[in-house]
Amino acid sequence: MNLKTFSAISAAALCLAAAPVLADDHNETPAAAPSAEITPQVKSRELSGTYGGVRVPYTATIGETILTDDDGKQEAVIVTTSYVKSPRDTSRPVFFIYNGGPGSGSVWLQMGAWGPKRVAIPSDARDDGAPPYPLVDNPESLLDVADLVFIDPPGTGFSYLTKGTDPKKYYGLRQDARAVAEVIRRWINDNGRWNSPKYLGGESYGTTRTAMVVDELEGGTYNDVGLNGLILVSTILDFAAREPTPGNEMAYIVTLPNMAAAAFYHGKVQAPSVEAIAEEARQFAIGPFAAALLKGQDLPAAERAAVRDEMARLTGLSPAYLEQANLRVTSQRFYKELLRDRGLTIGRLDARYTGTDYDNAGETPDSDPSFYGIDAGYTATINEWARAGLGFETTREYNSIGREPGRNWDWTLPSQGRNAYLNVAPYIGRAMRQNSQLRVFNAQGWYDFATPFFGAEYSLNRMGIPQDRVTYEYYDAGHMMYIRDEDRAKLSADLREFIRAR
Incomplete structure (x- = not known):
């Protein structure tokens, strides 16, 4: 998804009329007031819905995680939106999800594919037109098989860098991966999920991010977060295919x-x-x-x-x-x-x-x-759901595609040498060789030129990547195959099978 931000608050009453009744907030923490110290905002609500044919009660939480430097200075405010089955079951898988860009918010996968709510736009490659855009229940959400944590890295969604923070510390291949890995570790620790099965994945540049984050979680000295699966949607790992x-x-x-x-x-x-x-x-x-x-x-x-x-x-x-x-x-x-x-x-x-x-x-x-043909509907409904549906309070715009990360992105990896073209697939191979149960799911649309399916096959077929643990699935749509109703259902069914097969 590589830019406009569009608001449809006027559609809130219509679209939320069909939503489930919302309980009182668990945490009524107000939005952070301008001050030297930011108090993280966290809002939770109890909801329920039917996903994969199963009735699932769940807690929806939208909250801010604050990252600091070594001296304790607050540098980045990162927003996550999690959906956790009630009551909490630590044996359930948890799936950490983000989008790409770099600079793209998680709105696309959250409101298009796997969140409990989705935007209903035309499925047959027609323009999404003008508001109101229907916000509907999403029976294809994966909540029946896994808890879901959507992450908006700095500069995407409602997440941002604080005043005075050097963008070079967060906008780059390695820098971004370290920040996302820290958010994942913090969420795991705060929610007592160290021994839960864990899946990690994203779309487009989010697949590049996945390779980098798995290297942070499993490739470091401590190798502290073991993963069960990597879920790659519209894959770009080897940039020679650009x-x-x-x-x-x-x-x-x-x-x-x-x-x-x-x-x-x-x-x-x-x-x-x-x-x-x-x-x-x-x-x-x-x-x-x-x-x-x-x-x-x-x-x-x-x-x-x-x-x-x-x-x-x-x-x-x-x-x-x-x-x-x-x-x-x-x-x-x-x-x-x-x-x-x-x-x-x-x-x-x-x-x-x-x-x-x-x-x-x-x-x-x-x-x-x-x-x-699609962007206005997605941006409108994520604003409506986060603000009116989950109670998130902010004056910030939701960056579905943030410009700042892309302008400042550091695409270099010192380990690959001077002037080498970018290829992050070897990080996935190393993680799979060091973790004998780590599997990879690769989803590609036939009509996607942004991340061609043959390029994904080429990058994942190189030496060092165990082919018996890579699953390839294809869809009759493009980069965001879940836009097409039949392929959204197929994608979710394929992932249910992949997650259950552990």
Whole structure:
């Protein structure tokens, strides 16, 4: 989810009318007043709902965790929202969840996939329109099999750095992981959950964060928090699969199967199924296509023509266009070119979505229709649920996508050497080798160009990652597959099976 913040408080009465009756707050701590010392705000309410076909009473708690420096100075206020079955059962699994960005709040997975409430937006790749956006019960929530803790790292959601805190201390691969790991340890300790089964996971950059956090929890000297599973949604671990730079051919290779899937969805190519066209494209991408790109200017004319024509068959692009692009089509160009004859562009986060640009002559789209088609509804309902539903008091805006983390992010890892491209997958491999029961669940949408499914497969198939403990599942949507009703149900069913299989 890579930005706008939208409020729909006017819709609160309508949307909450169908919500369960709320009990009195357990903790009526007021919002922190401006002062040298911030008193953390914590609000809890007793609720119940039916999830996975099981009636579950639970305690919903939204609260602030304050991180300090070595001298005790308050530096970061991190908000978590937890849903814990009542009465508390320390043998139950607990699942720690965040989103990506960097800079993205947990709203997407909380209000879209696994929280007890969700926003009901169109499931068929249509725009979410204008408020009010329905806030409804979410029977696909995982509360029947695990307690849920949603974490908003600094600069996301309602979480923030205090005045005078250097952003470089929190905005970065390692810095962010240390902060999130500390919040997890604090929550475990405060809630007496040291011996509970534990799962960790996120979406998009949240999968990168997962690799870093597991290294903090299991890869350090103390190795103090053992984990049962890592849950990766729309995975990006090896950043060679990002938009290409001159000389980096890998991005073209891992995105070609996405192009084939999108072309199939929009009727530009024919195949028995998206699975079938994706597999054809995988084999072509890692075989003849990769070989052709690696030969560079030594590629023979006959081989070039054969590769070009097969690429045209798989992607729906014309041989002439592919020739002009030197067989190397960036994702941005593809979004514009695939449906140019219809006057439409396709989405980056979800290629099922289409948009109309100012004109049809450009090289790349004006914007991403799969983002502006969903963002307002999510931001409106998380504000409504946190404030009116759970009683959180703040004048701060909820940052669904915070700009500050991205502007200040430190993408370097000294351990990987100078000018090395970023790859955090080895941290997952090391954790799995050192923890014989740690398993990985990887969820990918066929129509996701932000984190291509073939790129995820490539990064998780490298040496050092035990393949017998990695589960791959695929969905007929994009980056946020849970937007589609059928895939939200499938994702939750797949995860129930994964968690119960421990």
